Amino acid sequence: MSLSIEEKQDLKSFLVNVYGPQARNWAINDEMFNLTYKMLSESGKCSDLMDLVPRPISVGENPAKWLSKQVRSMILRKLKGRKGHYAVCVKTSAIKMKTNFLMIDAGL
Numbered sequence: 001m002s003l004s005i006e007e008k009q010d011l012k013s014f015l016v017n018v019y020g021p022q023a024r025n026w027a028i029n030d031e032m033f034n035l036t037y038k039m040l041s042e043s044g045k046c047s048d049l050m051d052l053v054p055r056p057i058s059v060g061e062n063p064a065k066w067l068s069k070q071v072r073s074m075i076l077r078k079l080k081g082r083k084g085h086y087a088v089c090v091k092t093s094a095i096k097m098k099t100n101f102l103m104i105d106a107g108l
Contacts, residue, residue, distance in 0.1 A: 003033060011036060018094045019101070026105040035100055039093045046089035051077040 003011065008028040015023040015036065026032065054070040057063065 002030060003028065007033075015101070018090065019098065023101075026101065029104075031104045032101065035097060035104060039097045040085070040090075042096070043085045043089040043093040046092065047085045050086045050089060 011033055012023065012026070012028050015026060015028075015032070052074055054067075055073070057066045
């Protein structure tokens with residue numbers, strides 16, 4: 001199944017958002033789509049783990065209260081069924097896969 005023109009434009013727009021203007025010249029095809037899917041899958045795993053990271057404690061805050069609040073917040077973040085990704089996770093996945101995108105664009 002090949003991508004429609006609209007799907008190619010949407011994918012290119014996303015890749016330009018992630019990789020910058022250089023992605024405007026990339027040939028968009030099914031391989032690019034599959035690699036983007038893989039990148040977002042890795043980013044999703046990272047984002048799931050980020051939901052479990054406690055947020056910073058405020059100066060003077062009671063540590064016991066802070067800890068119980070953090071545990072509740074972690075549980076709520078997991079239950080919310082977040083559909084987005086943390087920017088740091090997308091950027092990390094993008095950096096790891098940039099060479100793969102360049103190779104696909106070059107036809108390798």
